[in-house]
Amino acid sequence: MIKTILILFILTVYIQTQAQEHVFRPGIIINFNGIHIEGDNDLFWDSTDGSIFGGGGVSFGAFVTYDSFKKLIGTLEIRYIRKGSIYDFKNSFGQRDFEELKLHYIEMPLLIGINGKIKNAETVLETGFGFSRLINSKILFDDLTERSRTPSTLGFKKYDISWIADLKFRIGKNKSFLLGGRFEYSIFSIHNYYNLHNMNYGIELNYYLFNNRLR
Numbered sequence: 001m002i003k004t005i006l007i008l009f010i011l012t013v014y015i016q017t018q019a020q021e022h023v024f025r026p027g028i029i030i031n032f033n034g035i036h037i038e039g040d041n042d043l044f045w046d047s048t049d050g051s052i053f054g055g056g057g058v059s060f061g062a063f064v065t066y067d068s069f070k071k072l073i074g075t076l077e078i079r080y081i082r083k084g085s086i087y088d089f090k091n092s093f094g095q096r097d098f099e100e101l102k103l104h105y106i107e108m109p110l111l112i113g114i115n116g117k118i119k120n121a122e123t124v125l126e127t128g129f130g131f132s133r134l135i136n137s138k139i140l141f142d143d144l145t146e147r148s149r150t151p152s153t154l155g156f157k158k159y160d161i162s163w164i165a166d167l168k169f170r171i172g173k174n175k176s177f178l179l180g181g182r183f184e185y186s187i188f189s190i191h192n193y194y195n196l197h198n199m200n201y202g203i204e205l206n207y208y209l210f211n212n213r214l215r
Contacts, residue, residue, distance in 0.1 A: 033202035044098035050089030
């Protein structure tokens with residue numbers, strides 16, 4: 001499935017940049033995220049003597065933007081994104097210890113946006129939904145201080161559907177870069193037994209390929 005999506009995406013970029021360069025605009029993405037899980041996380045970690053907080057993650061991939069009207073745009077992305085959370089506790093030796101949940105996804109967001117301006121800065125405001133496929137999940141912990149109640153990753157669902165919103169500013173001499181903030185939240189629970197939701201937020205940088213030819 002993932003290979004099929006990648007092939008279709010590459011073909012779409014190639015065909016449209018050759019045939020209709022004035023409409024379709026491909027590019028690449030990198031996103032530095034704060035990652036956190038909300039909901040029944042105290043039940044998932046099965047403990048009340050520690051604290052649960054967000055960590056750091058990264059996301060990267062490619063996109064195609066379709067300028068269908070003067071201000072309205074549509075964007076299709078495909079990206080790798082890491083989600084998860086951290087549990088901070090005192091181990092059996094009385095020392096501070098951590099368990100880190102890492103959820104790795106391949107995600108395909110479909111966004112609708114509008115070109116605008118804030119003062120003299122050109123902006124892009126987008127919202128939409130992301131469909132994610134879980135490709136790997138694990139909990140990192142110190143083998144020497146493993147708790148008897150360290151949770152399992154077996155209960156996480158294979159798919160995650162998220163609501164996404166972002167606001168970006170066009171920068172650079174040819175407006176080839178977009179820099180701004182992005183927020184993402186799971187619509188449905190990502191776990192079979194506990195009500196858990198991924199929440200990601202961070203700074204995103206987009207770069208339009210062939211921008212000088214598409215303008």
